[in-house]
Amino acid sequence: MRLDKYLKNSRIIKRRTVAKEACEGGRVSINGKVAKPSTEVALGDIIEIQFGDKTLKAEITNVAEHVTKEGSKEMFTIIE
Template identity: 40%
Template sequence: MHQASPPAADTQRLDTWLWAARFYKTRSLAKEAIEGGKVRLNGHPAKPAAKVRPGDELDVSRAGEHMQVRVVALNEQRRPASEAQGLYAESAESLARRERERELRRLAGGAPAPSRKPDSHAREALRRLRGKA
């Protein structure tokens, strides 16, 4: 009888890696982002079950920021942020771009606060905008 070989320890699912590296709060959010085209693996659109290994390049867009990172290590468990940062290395140009964008947002001052809470029509419009209607 042939026995299935154990999974290779040098690869990990993309969605679990993004969760363990603290890019997303849950694996489900990571999966949604990948399926929504917010994550590219080695320059190509990815699937949640795509295997990542050290040395792979990821382009991650989240919360209005775009990061280019290289996978340095794998970890199946979600660890503290200080340890999670050791799982990847952000490129120098990505870091500089994010700093520049952050400074531009700070200088722009952001959107003014609404004068009152949204009513039911406004809440429905917001849900449609976010794609959750």
């Protein structure tokens, strides 16, 4: 699954266009490398997102095309 679509489906970022802009701005990295919106994500990947002066670090635990609001919380585990 594409990174921008994963961020939207997991509800880490609410809109795919905002997720795409964050990736293009260099604020999202996967396993320590800056990622493009089209980067494929896999189970066990570590995502880091810069939100202003805060950083969200999460591990991917599930990749699903269609999820409910409750199910989206099971798609990642927050590390820091």
